[in-house]
Amino acid sequence: EERADAIRRNALALGWNLSALEEAGKLFILEARLDRNAILSGDFTIAPLLAIVQGAARRIKAKRIVVDAIDVLLRIYADPRRQQNELYGLHDWLTENGFTTVLTAKKSESQERISQYEFLDYMADCVIALDLRVLGQVTTRRLRVVKYRGSGFASNEYPYVIGDEGNVLMPISTVSLDHRALGPRISTGNEVLDEVLCGGYRRSSSIMITGASGTGKTTLACTFVKAACGRGEKVLYISFEESDDAVVTAMLSPGIDLRPAVKAGTLEFQTVMPEAMGAEQHLVRAFRQIDKLQPDHIVVDAISACKRMGMEKAAFDYLMRLVDLCKCRGITCLMTNQLEGFQPQSDFSGIGFSSLLDAIILLRYVELRREIARSLLVLKSRGSEHSNKYHHFVITDDGIRITSMPGATKVKSNVGRPSPAGSRADDRDRQSK
Ligand SMILES: Nc1ncnc2c1ncn2[C@@H]1O[C@H](COP(=O)(O)OP(=O)(O)OP(=O)(O)O)[C@@H](O)[C@H]1O
Ligand SMILES: [Mg+2]
Structure with missing residues (x-):
């Protein structure tokens, strides 16, 4: 189908140097394209072509043959029966010579199988x-x-x-469920939150910070990033919403300076629009940077944007595999999730994968003394005690401040927070897993 030099060039784009293999006598490319101006007349078989192939194969002692594309070769025969016969001939020849062969053939859009070459399916192993x-x-x-x-x-x-x-x-x-057990506690970057979580986040756990727009999810995540980088740990920050510069600059306002971490190379960003590519491509990119940086923790800001990767299923697959990789490698995965509207919804996990999450922190707007304030609640924290109380969450010029909720303001939640009995069930669930 293609010219030999085009094949060499295209392979180079994938990082494969075919010319070097040719020079080393490991590869021979036979241009078997039919001249466009050739006039077909009389009866003929592909046997002479096979003789040429055999000669070339003998020269380099080839054990494998690739025919790209068999349908193009067979097009020289108008009669389908003739095509079939030639194919059988080819098959016999390949088997006799002991070649392992890869044949490619095009499948038309509408056909589930290449019906005219259906027997190809039967023939191939x-x-x-x-x-x-x-x-x-x-x-x-x-x-x-x-x-x-x-x-x-x-x-x-x-x-x-x-x-x-x-x-x-x-x-x-x-995705093997070959996960490491939750690791030791690490500081969240805020002493009070550490206390609320009875010691901080667990290493290699997956944590979700969920809340409406502007409730402080990124700020809370970056509080952890700064603390982790300060301890010399490495963090990969995957941002679907803002550029790295925008995140670093925005965090200066609440007094979280990430610049030293970026400079020291302990913090790396991966910023990309969710719709820029498919979920798989996003995953390959993330995996590659994880392999390169070997981070202790990753931040995904925000997983709600993953829905824009195509379909909700694609977002789910992306997150599931990312969380799976993190759990297998002992990487802490901190995710933020933006809730739509200003009331917590029942689907507080965003993409419906809350069972993969070890801890969920809910940030909410509450009315406090005729002012809008923020509250923080730990909804769940697997394998750990935690406070069940709402806390006052304040963003200041000098980082976040978490205090007990002033006054007796009752904040009603309809998010189906696990009851104490529920948390026992959660424990059982964890043990059975
Ligand atoms: N120095 C400051 N003092 C008080 N509040 C601040 C300060 N700097 C930022 N804020 C508040 O923090 C909010 C933004 O927080 P953050 O970006 O963490 O929210 P978010 O939940 O990530 O929002 P989004 O969903 O839009 O990404 C601002 O809307 C502002 O109200
Ligand atoms: Mg944010």
């Missing part, structure tokens, strides 16, 4: 279907193993991404 579709304006690639003779395989569709390192497959089955 392994059939992999690749597919590209647009979901919610975001392109996603999926891979499915249709059959694999003499072997077990995972039969679901799996998303994959073509990046600068080739294809990256992200099977959900790798």
